[in-house]
Amino acid sequence: MKRKVRPGLALLGVALFLTACARPAYPVVRLQVSPQPPLISISPQNQATLRIAIAAILSPRTTYHVYENLAAYLEKRLGEPVEVTQRATYAETNELIRTRQVDLGFVCTGAYIQGRQEFGMELLAVPEINGERTYRSYIIVPADSPARRWEDLRGKVFAFTDPLSLSGYLSPLYLLRSAGETPDRFFARTLFTYSHENSIRAVGERWVDGAAVDSLVYEAMAQENPFYREHIRILWQSTPYGAPPVVVHPDLDPARKAQLQQVLLEMDRDPEGRATLALLGVNRFVLPDDRLYDSAREVVLAVGGKP
Numbered sequence: 001m002k003r004k005v006r007p008g009l010a011l012l013g014v015a016l017f018l019t020a021c022a023r024p025a026y027p028v029v030r031l032q033v034s035p036q037p038p039l040i041s042i043s044p045q046n047q048a049t050l051r052i053a054i055a056a057i058l059s060p061r062t063t064y065h066v067y068e069n070l071a072a073y074l075e076k077r078l079g080e081p082v083e084v085t086q087r088a089t090y091a092e093t094n095e096l097i098r099t100r101q102v103d104l105g106f107v108c109t110g111a112y113i114q115g116r117q118e119f120g121m122e123l124l125a126v127p128e129i130n131g132e133r134t135y136r137s138y139i140i141v142p143a144d145s146p147a148r149r150w151e152d153l154r155g156k157v158f159a160f161t162d163p164l165s166l167s168g169y170l171s172p173l174y175l176l177r178s179a180g181e182t183p184d185r186f187f188a189r190t191l192f193t194y195s196h197e198n199s200i201r202a203v204g205e206r207w208v209d210g211a212a213v214d215s216l217v218y219e220a221m222a223q224e225n226p227f228y229r230e231h232i233r234i235l236w237q238s239t240p241y242g243a244p245p246v247v248v249h250p251d252l253d254p255a256r257k258a259q260l261q262q263v264l265l266e267m268d269r270d271p272e273g274r275a276t277l278a279l280l281g282v283n284r285f286v287l288p289d290d291r292l293y294d295s296a297r298e299v300v301l302a303v304g305g306k307p
């Protein structure tokens with residue numbers, strides 16, 4: 001089977017922000033200046049293709065290496081080509097799913113809540129990571145920061161991840177609003193990094209005084225690289241939220257939906273699937289339960305009805 005590699009979109013770029021998100025246009029920090037690697041595109045002209053969208057939870061370079069293996073695994077199991085696409089924002093990824101330009105999406109929790117509200121985005125599978133199906137929002141600071149409570153970050157420079165990110169924006173926004181504050185009033189300056197990985201680097205390298213990040217990404221990076229364990233401290237953590245899910249459009253053919261779900265749920269039953277899951281940092285995929293996302297819905301509703 002012939003493989004064509006297509007350049008992926010850069011995760012960090014011009015400081016523009018989709019107006020559909022209805023959020024202030026905070027500046028974007030560019031932490032990666034080297035060329036980004038391509039994402040996978042395996043699409044012969046005469047054959048149906050499984051199209052997958054990946055939310056920019058990680059940087060493009062990391063995403064490429066992780067999902068290249070998943071694409072190869074799915075291609076082998078399904079017997080058809082696979083195309084993986086990443087967009088610069090969570091909103092753009094949702095749009096690919098809404099308009100059915102892709103068949104399958106790996107999205108963040110906040111983006112799922114919005115997609116569910118807007119067009120009935122449907123859960124297909126939920127990852128189980130370290131035996132858990134939940135994660136948290138962390139507020140992190142440099143290890144030597146004088147801050148001992150999140151309130152001590154008043155007047156500081158703070159990094160958010162993405163306007164639709166539950167852990168990287170909506171959860172800390174909920175925290176601020178619960179205290180009668182807004183980001184503009186509370187912080188001296190805020191910015192979006194559009195990647196939890198980049199937000200963690202921004203804190204570790206002291207680009208910013210603090211950041212809100214996905215606990216799963218932080219714990220994985222801290223385990224892999226002692227630098228982050230030594231130079232970053234967790235200042236605050238949220239209540240548990242449902243883990244970032246795998247989703248589909250509600251009108252996807254039921255037989256196709258069942259086929260894709262079965263492949264994901266059975267990945268942990270064969271050596272190649274387990275190896276691919278290990279690269280994703282996932283123990284296994286399990287059947288979804290929408291009630292797992294009730295705590296996330298509470299946050300989203302509290303900050304304005306939808307992200």
